[in-house]
Amino acid sequence: MRFVSALLAAASLVATVKGHWLGQIPHQGFAPFAGANYPVFRNVRDYGARGDGVTDDTAAINAAINAGNPCNKNCVSTTMTPAVVYFPAGTYLISSSIFPAYFTQLIGDAAAPPTLKATSNFAGFGLIDGNPYYSPVLNWKSQNVFFRQVRNFVLDTTAIAPGTAATGMHWPTSQATSLQNIVFNMPATADVVHVGLFIEEGSGGFMTDLTFNGGATGASMGNQQYTMRNLRFNNCKTAIIQIWDWGWTYAGLSINNCQVGIDMSAGGSNNKLDVGSVTLIDSTFTNVPVAILTAWTTSSNPATAGSLVMENIALNNVPVAVKGPSGTMLAGTGGSMTIAAWGNGHSYASSGPTKFAGPITPNPRPGVLLSNGRYYTRSKPQYETLPASSFLSVRSAGARGDAATDDTAALQNAINTAVAQNKILFLDYGLYRVTSTIRIPPGARIVGESFPVIMSAGGFFNDINNPRPVVQVGATSGQQGQVELSDFIVSTQGVQAGATCIEWNLASSSGAPSGMWDVHVRIGGFTGTQQQVAQCLKTPGNAAVNPNCLVAFMGMHVTRGASGLYMENVWIWTADHDIDEAQNTQITIYAGRGLYIESETGPFWLWGTGSEHFVLYQYQFANTRNIFMGQIQTETPYFQPTPNALVPFPPVVALRDPDFSASCAGVEGNCAAAWGLRVIDSRDVFMYGGGLYSFFSDYSTACSTFAAGQTCQQRIVSIEGSAANVNLYNVNTIGTREMITRNGGRVAWFADNVNTFASNVAVYKSS
Secondary structure, three states: OHHHHHHHHHHHHHHHOOHHHHHOOOOOOOOOOOOOOOOOOOEEEHOOOOEEEEEEEHHHHHHHHHHOOOOOOOOOOOOOOOOOEEEEOEEEEEEEEEEEEEEEEEEEEOOOEEEEEEEEEEEEEEEEEOOOOOOOOOOOOHHHHOEEEEEEEEEEOOOOOOOOOOOOOOOOOOEEEEEEEEEEOOOOOOOOEEEEEOOOOOOOEEEEEOOOOOEOEEEEEEEEEEEEEEEEEEEEEEEEEEEEEEEEEEOOEEOOOOOEEEEEEHHHHHHOOEEEEEEEEEEEOOOOOOOEEEEOOOOEEEOOOOOEEEEEEEEEEEEEEEEEEOOEEEEEEEEEEEEEEEEEEEEEOOOOOOEEEEEOOOOOOOHHEEEEEOOOOOOOOOOOOOOOEEEOOOOOOOOOOEEEEHHHHHHHHHHHHHHHHOOEEEEEEEEEEOOOOOEEEEOOOEEEEEOOEEOOOHHHHHOOOOEEEEEEEEOOOOOOOOOOEEEEEEEEEOOOEEEEEEEOOOOOOOOOOEEEEHHHHHHHHOOOOOHHHHHHEEOOOOOOOOOOEEEEEEEEOOOOOOOEEEEEEOEEEOOOOOOOOOOEEEEEEEEEEEEEOOOHHHHOOOOOEEEEEEOOEEEEEEOOOEEEEEEEEEEEOOOOOOOOEEEEEEOHHHHHOOOOOOOOOOOOOOOOOOEEEEOOEEEEEEEEEEEOOOOOOOOOOOOOOOOOOOEEEEEEEEEOOOOEEEEEEEEEEEEEEEEEEEEEEEEEEHHHHHHOOOEEEEEEEEE
């Protein structure tokens, strides 16, 4: 009865909220480098869109997107013209594509998602075309399309003839992008050729809560790496076509009444596979004749291409679980069964590689990481049942966000007031310059508007021997409580050698864990940072460090007493290029450490996270446990080894920093280079997909190919000390010779594990 009463109360509350709060609150976002009258927030109704299902709203929607002249056709990239384009509930008829600009978010009413419905004569490559072909090449380089979202929509192509080519969304993008809560409706007829989602390039990325109904293909995708969870496919001919990848992680798929679940056989006709690896966990196939279609054989070319790892997969009336070129590789059932774990590719224990196709004996999952037998997940809260009165604007509280004013006191007071009044702090767009630590107490809920920036500045953060947090969650390590943070960025301005961008102290040991959704660390390379081409132009061949370009001590530090943190689509990035410079020219800036977790207990969930270009390491776990990772992504700084990883941040013993003295003793090659992943004296660590990349040596990419011997750096993944129950699935490395080391000894060698562009180890488990 309590549950029924709660549902009725929630339904009553929804009924009293007239439209989503995002369309009701005042919008005061200020883009300081776009002009005083630049509109950060746009409601498509204000630009003439009707949403009545009859009027052609195409021109009005594109007018809303292009208001203020954002970065669109022939623009390389920018952070100066952010935008939120909001769609109230309704049906918006469109006859040609909608073209979201760079750094633009399309957001529908979360309580009543609007429908974009194509006319019968629709013309265009996607109802939403996220990266148009204005010429023979994509408008934006797909590996540099960052900070974009589309959420809360129904995309409907059912009015287009089933036999006419149609695409719901074209989305070749990169890191810090997301799709959430989107339904793709297509005809479900024998002659249908519609595709829901199409991606052909990029370096993603994250998606969640997507539903595909009908169509020839639900999603047809090729990209370097991705994490996707909670995707549902109903009555598609093929749910997923994997065009190509280096690594891809799917979790929580529900594939129903489709002829093929995942087709990862691309390139198999000539025995040279295009799909590098696929990791599939916690998923269900129902009434699907073939769950997985692969081109993998024992003689596949390259040697590890087509690597597949599956874990906890439920089958209901699925005759063939995995089908290869010669027939059934893994039988299914006419009834119900669960595949505990199965895969194919190369595996390692204490030695290897062993080429296998068959069952995997998984180490037990820690119960603290699970919910109903699956890894815990939680979608970004959108507060769709709350009225506008539940939100407090940071600009109404006195903060300026102009990248020049000291907003420390105003921002801190706004946070404290919102918590005291049990409100959600709305961080209107702006660059909020702070000169001392911003403290986020238990109970805080903060939502950003198109990725506003909290940016440290001044001498308080510039002592390399006395690092201080820019944003501190929890006053002391182990303080109890929960917070919810979404859609904003933490950064630094000028020289900040002692800045730790985020320090996480909070322990969420009961109830739901705390969460960070689309919260990014972005250091340097954009207007307002004073860490751009003018200050920190790259200097290949010159190992001298520009003291003006020491920009952060650490990206994020999870302290010993912290626990219970859920991270989704979090990108911790030291910029390699200037986003706001016309040619995206490379820069050399120095940030010491990426994500460091030293919590003594966990649990931590890292869904679709990345950490890039930090000097000493990208991910380091020390004396911790109970960590889940879904398709992590790292890159080594482009300037290394000129200078190497010991410069300019001296290793700190108390932080378990690597000093490379033991790990590099007697080792040839570029050994003192940033670790991609370092696990020290930790246990119960589970990585389901990882792309650990080293593309450059002193800004030259000549080292990153198999022909060159993958000589950018010698080592990239290190398991050390008493680390136990460390489980790494589908490890993909580029530019690195020793893929995995254990206590200084080589485990996996790149040339033994050649994949499409990376090297791949499908299974590594430590005792």
